[in-house]
Amino acid sequence: MRIDQYLPTLAPHDAIGNHTLQTRRVLREAGYKSDIWAEHVHPPLGREAKPYLDDHHGPGEERVLLYHSSTNSSMARWLQQRAQGGEALISHYHNITPALYFARWEPAIASAIEDARRELSMLAPHIPFSFADSGYNAAELVECGYHEAVVCPLLVDLEEYHRPPDQATLDRLRRRREHSGTQWLFVGRVAPNKCQHDVIGAFAVYRRVFDPEARLTLVGGATSPHYLRALERMVVELELGDSVEILSGLGGAELLAHWAVTDVFVCLSEHEGFCVPVLEAMELGVPVVAYAATAVPETLGDAGVLLDDKGPLAVAEAVDNAVRPGPAWDRLVSAGRDRAAIFSLANTSKQLLAGIEGYLAS
């Protein structure tokens, strides 16, 4: 039996890319043949996937096609034709950000998102079974006309976060830390739905009211360059000087160095299908303060501070409470680690395999 995976882009340091590689490992370990087919493959992963147009398997071979749906792709129509030709097609839905967030900043991306939504609906009649990263994603799929969606979180190897951080970066950050206050961190692509502007706003109030020496680090490549420019202008407008840094292109070890000096992870995102950085924070013992939107409450559970109001003062005060050393802080860190253990690779791999076997048995 063969179970092949299809995704628009296979990229390193990408949650969906890593999940696809882990899924292949789980499938192969369970005795299935499995390959990855992609539309775009980033060079470091060139050997891990093949161009999907080179896939010439005939409908005679017993196999299942597993499509990772998160963006628009010409692959969707190709898969539709395969399904119409009698091949078994299932999917894993990683969520599509609403176009509203990009309409004013990047109209081309907004248009691509609308295409992706149309493709999602187009494939619905051909997909009898789907995985979804969260209950939030599953509900969205069913609303879109899909028959069934089983929740299976992203496969994340949390052990990778316990590798040694980049020593030079760590030394530099520790030296800087001696002369600064509370260190905030948010990790995620610079995109309007992630609402980095709210994080900067809350941080500005925190500095003014609670800790004038605090620092904020935002890590993530720019999905929206125009939004990034607006964030940079905002930092100047709010007179935050060099207390805010926006970094991109960090390697895994450098990012670990940033995690090592972080006091609090603040996520005010309005749209997340799962939110892997929340999981990273919990695993690394960093308290989380997050806005209760979309799938974030599901991922965080009771292991962090969830806010219904993300007004800057409300967030600043929540952070002030979360970073104070004491029994409450200890409980927050301990609950985070316990919560992260639920999403361990062993657990999520079992969930994935159970879902696949349930589908094949039916």
Next chain:
Amino acid sequence: MPNSNGGRAPAVNAPDLSPEAFLYIEKVRQTTKRLSARERAPDDLSGAVQAVRDVATFDVEVPVASRRRELELVKTGVKRLSVWYMRYLAEQLNAFGKSVSDLGDSLAKRTDELASVSDGLAVRLGAVEERLKRLEHVPAVLKAVPARTKPAPVRAARNPSKTSPRKAEQ
């Protein structure tokens, strides 16, 4: 107070803040609100102008970071070779973008003024229509009044000292 034990945080009690801090917080609120996602109505001219302003800045500082050192060097080289040309273009495009958004601002302001004048005229027109209706009802009212209640015809005053102001002026 937010719940540091985990879970949903209840409403916040604001700490004692100085008037300057309140002003700063309000500034932050306005700034974050400006960048928030929002549905724009088709006739929202100010929103459309803001959308133009959001994308009317052309940046020549192309990112050159790369995980591969050699690629970063190539990108840096290309950037240095072409930056004078890109900057020349970007300056013109930025000036054009600013002019377009300024024009949009002027149009939005003028449209708001016209809308305000139009609203005022509508109110005045309504009042005039109301008055006209009342006047149209007057003959019917007068018909309904019995003849004996008609006011007596006005006669000229017999007392010469009680002259009208106009006559007095003469």
